[in-house]
Each structure stands twice: as structure tokens, then as C-alpha cells.
Amino acid sequence: MSLSAETVRRAQQGDARAREALLESLQNLLRGYFRRRIGGRDEVDDLVQNTLLRVHQGLGDLKDPERLQAFALKAALYEVQDFYRGRYSSRESLYDPDIPPESPEAPPDGAAIDAERVLAMLPERAQRVLELRAYGYRYEEIAEMIGTTEAAIKMQVKRALDRIRSLALVLAALVGTGALLAGRGIR
């Protein structure tokens, strides 16, 4: 059995074929596992190779060969977390330089949105959604974690956006658009 403690022992002792058999079995297992976790995406192959690398590098330090499963499990979980946290691809921000300057209503450079105040104006459920988005999860995954549908999650986001916009419009009427967009309007 190529995932057995015996194979691990032999691999640790320098048996190249045992090591190959071990890594091959692991590769098959990991491929299916990561596919189930993150879907059929190109990064699956990266996650597989990185996890194999961790196992390969850590094999010598594994004191108890019976503990290979625990070791490989943690290695795989680390890779999945790295994936969500953006190690494999950077999250696109909607407001990268190419979008706002064309809008005649865009605020002067340097005007910052007070993120903490934005969060404070949102209901608890919307805050959870934003936290999970910040972590790196997609709407589909967030829905699964919260125990609801993707449509309901998107509705939370829509309502949050509407709420921000309504408050902005009200305050713009009260204090003037320029001051609002410069981030000073919300109290």
C-alpha cells in the first residue's frame, strides 16, 4: 500500500521507488481533493504540486511514519487557505486606476473613503459577507458557509450598496456633493 507507514519508512530511509510510489498515490488523492474543494480551476495543479513539495521536504522530519496522513492533511489545508487568501492570484479591485478618472463626478485625488464608517453603517449580515469576501471566498462559497442561497447573499450586497448610496444622496443634499465625495460628509 503506497500510503502505508511501511512505505513512508522505506522512503525516509532512501528507497527512491518507495518515495515515488508514495508521492504518486498522494498526487492522485490531492488532485481529486483540490478539485472538490475549489472547483475545476487551473490553480488545482499548483496546489497539488505545492502540497507534494511540502510533503517531500517534510518527509525526513516526520518522526512517526504513521503520522503521514496528519502531515499531508495539514499541508493540503494550508495550501487551500493560501489559495483563498490570494497567494495564487490577486483579487481584482473594482477601483483600480483605469476606472474612476473618466467620470466627471470623480472626487479629487487623495480623497479617501472612510472604510470603518462604511462598515458601521451596514447590517451585521452584510458585514459577515464582506468579511468572507475579504478572506477570498466567492459568493457561492459564502452562501454555503452561512447556510443560505447565493441569491440571498447577492441580495445582501445589493442592499448594502443601496444603503450606502441612499445615505450618500441624502447627505449630498444636506452638505453639498463636493464635501461628501471628499469624505467629510458622514457623521
Place this chain on the structure above:
Amino acid sequence: MADLATLVDLWPDALSPDERAAVRAAVQADASLAHGLRSLDAAEAALRLRLDADAGEDRSVFVLYALDRAGRADLLDADELARLTEARPVLDALVAALPALALVATRIGREAAEFEAAWQGALAADALPASTPSRQRAFEAPSDRSSRAPRPPQRRVARALWRTVALSSLALVIAVGGLIVQRDRAMLEAEGAGLVALAGGTTVRTMAGTHLAYPDPERTTVLRRRVQLNGDAFFDVAHTGEAFEVETPSATVSVLGTVFGIRSDAARTEVTLVEGAVDVAARAGGAVRLAPGQQTTIATGAAPATPSDVDLPAALDWSGLAVFRDTPIDDALARLAARSGTPVRADARLAGQRVTGTFDASRPLEEVLGALAVPLGATVERDADGYTLR
């Protein structure tokens, strides 16, 4: 204000160039929308900074924390337990400040349980006797039957991949669009997502993370039409009068000209038939025949499950194809609408119509609808609310 359907599209999970253009256009027309989207982005960025700063360089300790919360401290060694004890107060505070982290921890606990289930499946696959003829046959390329090839094609690929990784500790084997390695003159190997054309007009669409070994289409004589699959693929097999076989870790699927999807890993194989006929034989013994619209699952070491009727579009959603077979038009359009997030309706004139066909759902919605409309004699109209087929 822009309507609700448009709003959610403006903050999607990922932006295509078309979506960026749509956002730009909407934002130019509406300053409060620009402000709103900017605010959401800023809020998310601030949260990300908090996650990075507080969790610190050592993201792995959060995994240990989650495993402990899930009651799996047994998975941690002494060093890890010590690290966790030291970091616990900080992590407890972080979870209190960002309650969604509790949901992340729960998810990690589930991921651990799934890993252990996958491991058990792999052990079961290993335990299958190596001397059964079907298993041995799986690892011999047709041309090598006389000179018994000592290692199966998959092992050679794994060894080649491994050598690459070993040579450079930073090397990653990327399989975007498929890595094809020739192991011997008869069999080729493909890794990753791609479309493979076999001799005789058969096509195989593989998903990312999938491994396929298949006979070289350039060879003029192939003793048997057979491929080996570990992963997910959608098959459209040309009818040549000769059997076509797909071997996975747990099953052998035999077909004559037919369209079907297979999902497989070390623990189980799932076969869904669109049209034609397939026989599915388990490595462990037992076989079933599928009729169109049916699905069976073979767990490693078990016989195939009794075929059950499935909703084809749902069952084959993983392939990235919209597969309809006598599907009522409203169901078909609902599926396409759900996938794209854009409403699609059918005019009353089309009520009762049914759709049969396989469409590439990754193409732009308008293109897919156009293809679908042709056999219906319908046209595709776009308005602010989405699409209508008339």
C-alpha cells in the same frame, strides 16, 4: 437608480473585460453608484488589511486553531500545540472582532474531514488486488502487450513531473490548456483542462486537474479504442462499430458512439449518460447498463449503484456545458439565466417547446441563446431586463 439585476453584476466575483466596460459606463452615468462601489471596495480592502495584520505572517496557525475548534487537536504535534497555545488569545480576539472567521474555522474543520475521507478512499483503491486481469490491462498500452511495459503510463508521468519539481524547489508544473507528455509511441498523456481529439472523430473535454491517457491519434492502427481517466471529462464518442472504453480507478465504462460525462477520483466514479448506451463495470465486480438520462456511481471496491434518472443539465453542470435533452424551454432558459445572472424569458409562442443539444456555457450568453434559438426558429432580443426569445 440602475435596476437590481444590473447592480449585482457590478460587484461580481471576478471582472471580465466586458464587465469592466459595463461598470465604467454605469459609473459615468451615476455618481452615487461610483461612490457606493468605491465604498464597498474600500471596506473590503480594510477588512483584508485587518486579516493580514492580525493573523500575521503565520497563517498556518489559524488552520491549527480551526482544527482544535473542530475537536481535532489529535492532528497536531507537540510543536504545533505549543504554537497554538501561544497564539490562541490573539486568534480568539480576532474571531471576536471578525465573526465571519468562526465560519471559516468551521469550513476548515469540514475540509479536514473530507481529506480523511479521501485518504480512506485511496487506501481502499490500493487494496484492490493487483493481479486481476482488468487492473493489469489498464496499465498496458496496446502495442506493448508482448513486451510487457514495466510501469503504467501514469507512474512515468508522475516521475517526470516529480523530477521537474525536485530540480528546482520553486518549479511548478502548470497545466493550463494541457500538458501533453509522450511516454511511449502508442499512448499520450494529457494533464489539465483541454479538448482532446482522438482518431475517428471522438472528442474528450477534460477539466482542470484531470489526467487522461489516450492512444496517439496519429497512429494508423490502434488495436483497441481505450483511454484512462483520473478526473472529470465530457465525452462525445464517434460511432465506428467498435467498442470505446474509459478506465478510471474504480470502473471501466464501455460505449458505442455516445455522449456522456465522467467524474472520477481515487474513491469513486460517477457516469452520466446523455445519449447512446454505456456499460459500466466496477473493478471490484458487477456491471450495469445506463440508458440516456441516467447516472450511476461506483465507489472503489464496490459494485455500481443501480442507475437512476437525473436532471441532465444539473447533473452535468460541472462540465461547463449546458446539456439539454428534451428539456422544456423554460427550464433550459432558467438554467442559462441562473448561470449568467441575467434574466432570460421565452415568448408565449414558444411555450411547450423542448430543447435538445449541448452548448458551451462558458461562451457569452447571447451566443449560446443564438445557437439555441436556431432550431426553434426564434430570434434573440435584448432589453434592459435581460433577454427574450421570440
